[in-house]
């Protein structure tokens with residue numbers, strides 16, 4: 771798992787975000803999605819989503835091996851959130867968790883960080899560029915601070 775810090779170049783706005791998985795989660799998907807006490811409840815801290823996912827699995831859904839913590843972004847608040855992304859296949863349909871912004875309730879989108887002439891910006895899952903604005907001061911210059919490997 772990697773921890774990064776995203777910050778505004780002009781003010782003190784800063785968010786620490788975790789990305790990826792910890793070693794144990796990587797090795798043992800069955801402990802996340804199966805067993806007596808699936809870790810999913812603990813990891814995503816959203817009972818509604820976790821129970822829906824576990825119910826799908828109980829009824830034959832198969833969790834994909836690509837699961838990790840991602841950066842979620844609210845395009846209304848311009849705020850970063852950090853959630854666990856996963857997918858469960860059942861009956862040729864894919865269930866993916868929808869997380870809502872804890873501030874305004876709008877649906878969050880998954881974003882990746884991208885660079886353009888050293889300028890950091892955000893990309894949605896269709897590689898569309900999202901221009902970030904600091905929710906605190908309106909500045910559009912995002913910086914990536916410390917990156918830390920933790921496990």
Ligand SMILES: [Zn+2]
Pocket residue numbers: 844845846847848849871872873874875876
């Ligand atoms: Zn919001």
Ligand SMILES: [Zn+2]
Pocket residue numbers: 778779780781782783904905906907908909
């Ligand atoms: Zn700012």
